[in-house]
Amino acid sequence: MRSGRRTLLALVAAVVALGAVASCSSDPVGDENRTVTADPVIYPLSLRYHGIDVVADVPYGSEALQRLDVCLPADSAPDTTTTPTATAVPTPTAAASAAADPGALAEAASGTRPAVLMIHGGSWSHGDKATAAYRSVCKYLASEGFVTFNVDYRLAPTDPFPAGLDDVRRALDFVFRPTTLSTYDVDSKRVGVFGGSAGGNLAAMLAVTDHDSTAYAEGDRIRAVVDLSGPTNLTSRSTRADGVSASFQRKQLLYLGCRTYANCPAATRASPEYHVTSDTAPFFIGHSTDEFIPLWESQEFAATLRKHDVPVTFVAVEGSAHSIAQLDEAMSKRVATFLRGHLG
Numbered sequence: 207m208r209s210g211r212r213t214l215l216a217l218v219a220a221v222v223a224l225g226a227v228a229s230c231s232s233d234p235v236g237d238e239n240r241t242v243t244a245d246p247v248i249y250p251l252s253l254r255y256h257g258i259d260v261v262a263d264v265p266y267g268s269e270a271l272q273r274l275d276v277c278l279p280a281d282s283a284p285d286t287t288t289t290p291t292a293t294a295v296p297t298p299t300a301a302a303s304a305a306a307d308p309g310a311l312a313e314a315a316s317g318t319r320p321a322v323l324m325i326h327g328g329s330w331s332h333g334d335k336a337t338a339a340y341r342s343v344c345k346y347l348a349s350e351g352f353v354t355f356n357v358d359y360r361l362a363p364t365d366p367f368p369a370g371l372d373d374v375r376r377a378l379d380f381v382f383r384p385t386t387l388s389t390y391d392v393d394s395k396r397v398g399v400f401g402g403s404a405g406g407n408l409a410a411m412l413a414v415t416d417h418d419s420t421a422y423a424e425g426d427r428i429r430a431v432v433d434l435s436g437p438t439n440l441t442s443r444s445t446r447a448d449g450v451s452a453s454f455q456r457k458q459l460l461y462l463g464c465r466t467y468a469n470c471p472a473a474t475r476a477s478p479e480y481h482v483t484s485d486t487a488p489f490f491i492g493h494s495t496d497e498f499i500p501l502w503e504s505q506e507f508a509a510t511l512r513k514h515d516v517p518v519t520f521v522a523v524e525g526s527a528h529s530i531a532q533l534d535e536a537m538s539k540r541v542a543t544f545l546r547g548h549l550g
Contacts, residue, residue, distance in 0.1 A: 241522045245534035250346035266380035274357040277348035290385040317391035320549035321353040327403025330461035350542040366463030382426040396549040398430035402529035406436020410478035417485045430548035434492045435529045438507040439479045442467040488517040490544040497528045
């Protein structure tokens with residue numbers, strides 16, 4: 207028991223020390239660190255959502271799991287509960303403008319609301335957008351004014367990396383389509399991503415590789431990221447004594463499509479830690495001090511983001527609450543405030 211308390215105090219002290227270093231930095235990137243306690247209630251699950259419509263199982267691809275739900279703010283127009291057509295049908299004037307300027311059609315279709323792409327967890331091998339917990343978080347974000355796209359994706363081991371990442375990238379591209387922007391009144395300049403656990407890993411991967419997407423050159427890019435308990439280093443570093451358990455190592459390998467870590471190039475490719483650039487969007491990282499994904503993963507990732515001058519809000523939650531289980535009332539409001547601050 208004493209050893210456990212010493213470990214917890216050491217972890218908390220490390221977070222505080224990291225915050226002290228950041229606060230002394232001369233680079234005004236707007237960083238923030240804090241250590242908090244959380245109530246044992248997932249706040250979004252405790253609420254009733256009046257007027258929040260959910261458009262369920264909208265296809266963003268042809269595979270069975272390439273579906274998403276759209277949670278709409280209460281004051282959405284009635285026609286936003288429809289499913290957008292597969293392709294845009296521009297007017298002749300819009301088509302002519304698009305021929306002269308490829309971004310003209312998307313700019314004309316862009317709406318007025320901020321949006322969030324939300325990615326569920328489940329060790330990359332299970333989970334569902336429609337579970338009560340993730341559906342409630344989707345509705346909560348909608349109640350805070352965000353059009354929220356709650357996405358399913360292909361799962362390991364049937365579909366190992368990079369299938370899941372390819373799917374959430376496809377879903378993000380779907381959000382940026384002119385028909386989606388116009389149907390759900392989404393502003394293409396105000397889109398963020400949110401993920402918990404494996405979903406946090408995928409959200410982070412979307413953000414750190416955002417500059418590689420074709421949409422990035424056209425100005426369609428991620429503006430803010432919320433990562434709760436996301437594994438950020440899937441290499442052999444995670445197998446050391448302070449790393450993840452043997453059972454979770456096996457889940458990582460199944461996701462990576464590797465037999466061992468000794469010869470697994472996918473491990474680096476799937477780790478956000480190794481892909482950060484100065485173009486990466488601001489991050490909100492929540493991670494509990496004593497959960498099964500070790501705290502150092504998020505600490506080291508936050509440090510890497512800061513080395514590239516990426517603003518990070520880092521919140522260490524005392525205890526073992528994993529992923530969206532951290533979302534008590536205070537944490538939920540922190541997330542909403544962060545997203546509002548960066549998505550407007």
